[in-house]
Amino acid sequence: MDAISQLQEQVNKIATIAFTTIGTLQRDAPPVRISPNYPESESAPPNPNPNPTPNPTDDAADFAMQPKLMSADLVKAAKQFDALVAALPLSEGGEEAQLKRIAELQAENSVVGRELEKQLEAAERELEEVRELFGQAADHCLNLKKPE
């Protein structure tokens, strides 16, 4: 893919990571403890689910990793954008410089084109001559034409 399209893709990727990060963190954040009275007590948890092993601290630990991972992703994407910008093959200034170069190249192209046409015509002429001579020689060999 060409450089500018890659840059555009990278910009969109940064945007996606940004809103995904903020959206996920907002949606999945555990509630914040505001007053020391609620919830009542942590020793007797009121949830009736019978799974002993996945304790809430594991989820909390996982969840604390999320912002770190996501922000690392964001910074990585931004660094990649910078790298892509540095790799841009942006030739030196000016629309005018480019247009001038295009005019030069067009002139050279037409010169070379005429040369090519000349060579081609000469080659085709020679080919016709050779064909005719070959025809004559072949006729002669087959004795269709008496040699004069």
Next chain:
Amino acid sequence: MATATYPPPPPYYKLYKDYLQDPKSAPEPPPPIEGTYICFGGNYTTDDVLPSLEEQGVRQLYPKGPNIDFKKELRSLNRELQLHILELADILVERPSQYARRVEEISLIFKNLHHLLNSLRPHQARATLIHILELQIKRRKQAVEDIKRRREEAQKLLKESLETLEDTGAPLM
């Protein structure tokens, strides 16, 4: 202009009844449109140029001027973007109800970024054209060389065969 789900074809076909016998009896095709035109309810312009940011009502964050240093501007916009995202995260923690302004600024930065990238496209088009012209010149020169070489080879072969004939086959002639 009536809008129907399956509109019938336009009734102009009747005018072309005698086209085979007399091509001039039917109307000419319409000339190309210039300026703006309406297509399926949308306005289009025939002038293919990237409208500047002000025309789209978006504030331009990078400096205007004849020659913009694209790499520098892109990098500084990237930094601005990161700072703004950080600001948004901060403000969501402190004063969550004031997110709107930050989100607007972030989208402004993105619009500027995309506009900068789009304005690089004409430059890319000209660079591609230069590249194609260079390739074509190279190919043509190569073809000229090839033809010259082949002609010389053919001349050489003919001369050699002529000498062979003169040496051996004089009575044949």
